Amino acid sequence: MTSVSPHKKAKALKPTSRRPAKELCSECGLCDTYYIHYVKEACAFLNQQIGELEEQAHRRSRDLDRPDELYFGVHQDMMAARKQQPIAGAQWTGIVSSIAIEMLNRGLVEGVVCVQNTKEDRFQPMPIIARTPEEILAAKVNKPTLSPNLSVLEQIEKSGLKRLLVIGVGCQIQALRAVEKQLGLEKLYVLGTPCVDNVTRAGLQKFLETTSRSPDTVVHYEFMQDFRVHFKHEDGSTETVPFFGLKTNKLKDVFAPSCMSCFDYVNSLADLVVGYMGAPFGWQWIVVRNDTGKEMLDLVKDQLDTQPVMSQGNRKEAVQQSIPAYDKAVTLPMWAAKLMGVVIEKIGPKGLEYARFSIDSHFTRNYLYVKRNHPQKLEQHVPEYAKRIVGQYKLPE
Numbered sequence: 001m002t003s004v005s006p007h008k009k010a011k012a013l014k015p016t017s018r019r020p021a022k023e024l025c026s027e028c029g030l031c032d033t034y035y036i037h038y039v040k041e042a043c044a045f046l047n048q049q050i051g052e053l054e055e056q057a058h059r060r061s062r063d064l065d066r067p068d069e070l071y072f073g074v075h076q077d078m079m080a081a082r083k084q085q086p087i088a089g090a091q092w093t094g095i096v097s098s099i100a101i102e103m104l105n106r107g108l109v110e111g112v113v114c115v116q117n118t119k120e121d122r123f124q125p126m127p128i129i130a131r132t133p134e135e136i137l138a139a140k141v142n143k144p145t146l147s148p149n150l151s152v153l154e155q156i157e158k159s160g161l162k163r164l165l166v167i168g169v170g171c172q173i174q175a176l177r178a179v180e181k182q183l184g185l186e187k188l189y190v191l192g193t194p195c196v197d198n199v200t201r202a203g204l205q206k207f208l209e210t211t212s213r214s215p216d217t218v219v220h221y222e223f224m225q226d227f228r229v230h231f232k233h234e235d236g237s238t239e240t241v242p243f244f245g246l247k248t249n250k251l252k253d254v255f256a257p258s259c260m261s262c263f264d265y266v267n268s269l270a271d272l273v274v275g276y277m278g279a280p281f282g283w284q285w286i287v288v289r290n291d292t293g294k295e296m297l298d299l300v301k302d303q304l305d306t307q308p309v310m311s312q313g314n315r316k317e318a319v320q321q322s323i324p325a326y327d328k329a330v331t332l333p334m335w336a337a338k339l340m341g342v343v344i345e346k347i348g349p350k351g352l353e354y355a356r357f358s359i360d361s362h363f364t365r366n367y368l369y370v371k372r373n374h375p376q377k378l379e380q381h382v383p384e385y386a387k388r389i390v391g392q393y394k395l396p397e
């Protein structure tokens with residue numbers, strides 16, 4: 001008699017059913033599959049276990065006494081990089097898509113979990129398992145919305161895939177690592193991006209409508225190191241809006257509750273992380289967490305310009321001052337916001353210090369959010385590293 005694996009007994013939830021994590025659900029996709037069987041242990045919002053999963057993925061958890069590990073997680077290398085020939089239409093220079101394509105072309109993997117968009121809506125995520133470079137390229141650029149990337153996991157077993165690359169953000173990767181051993185793979189590679197302030201599709205619409213001059217033509221946006229949001233429009237034009245001019249009173253409820261309670265900004269459990277925030281403007285930021293990550297990066301090294309990471313300025317005061325401003329949802333008049341942006345850009349944090357600025361601002365905000373909205377979760381849900389980071393600041397009651 002053949003044995004039936006335990007997850008076969010669980011049944012995926014219907015798309016309309018309430019998720020086990022309730023309002024904190026980030027729609028990571030796990031509950032759309034029979035792996036929902038493991039949700040109580042696997043869900044990033046029901047069972048925070050980053051330290052244990054770091055040991056599983058990298059053979060050790062981060063060293064809290066090493067300042068760079070406290071902030072950026074377990075790593076063996078960090079650098080700034082950009083493609084010598086950027087991929088047109090990628091979020092930055094297309095390092096993520098290039099690594100995925102190279103892995104497929106060289107036969108390291110048979111499929112790549114990534115997220116395209118639907119035909120009707122450029123920002124509606126559509127996760128797929130890509131089997132060709134063209135399918136990977138069609139997934140380039142951020143879908144800045146909650147995306148059920150793990151919803152394709154059932155297809156792995158059905159299609160007999162044994163070697164897989166998954167591209168994803170922190171909450172997706174936490175759940176993935178927790179069920180990794182159940183997937184029947186010979187080798188799993190994980191390519192992560194940092195992630196923060198994500199929104200539902202409806203929330204995205206509200207953000208675009210309150211912030212951009214032409215919400216319907218935005219094809220791409222990013223909160224950049226120059227303290228401005230950069231929108232790129234269909235006609236190729238760029239629009240910039242200073243962070244300090246954002247209509248925080250209208251935007252307060254726009255970010256998903258999952259993202260307001262997330263402390264895994266830097267995607268601690270991926271083998272390799274590709275973002276931008278620890279790098280100079282125009283460059284991408286690479287964090288190599290383990291040997292698998294190094295193997296992945298080496299595949300594209302000859303396509304990249306690289307430089308060492310740098311750090312400049314002091315974030316602490318700017319973070320401390322932004323805490324009550326965010327809390328009270330203050331919006332500066334546009335002229336003051338622009339001025340503040342220029343001053344901060346000239347004297348403010350750069351490189352890794354900018355990344356720390358962004359981590360500190362989001363962790364303090366999120367800590368207050370969890371404390372006020374889910375006080376019973378605070379102790380277990382906030383990882384020790386985040387408690388230490390938040391502990392550097394004076395928080396309002």
Ligand code: FAD
Nearest residue numbers: 090091092093094095096097114115141142143275276277
């Ligand atoms: P590309 O080659 O364009 O590939 C992008 C890849 O992202 C694609 O493979 C696609 O499958 C995947 N993807 C797109 N949308 C999603 C999604 N919603 N969920 C999961 N995977 C997705 N970096 C920072 O340094 N700081 C940040 O604050 C930050 N916030 C981010 C927020 C979101 C929602 C996302 C998705 C990414 C964020 N990043 C952040 C990462 C950064 O914006 C770039 O995605 C990264 O540098 C890769 O750029 P690229 O040109 O190499 O990617």
Ligand code: SF4
Nearest residue numbers: 021025026028031043
């Ligand atoms: Fe399920 Fe993922 Fe939502 Fe948690 S975040 S309830 S695992 S879909």
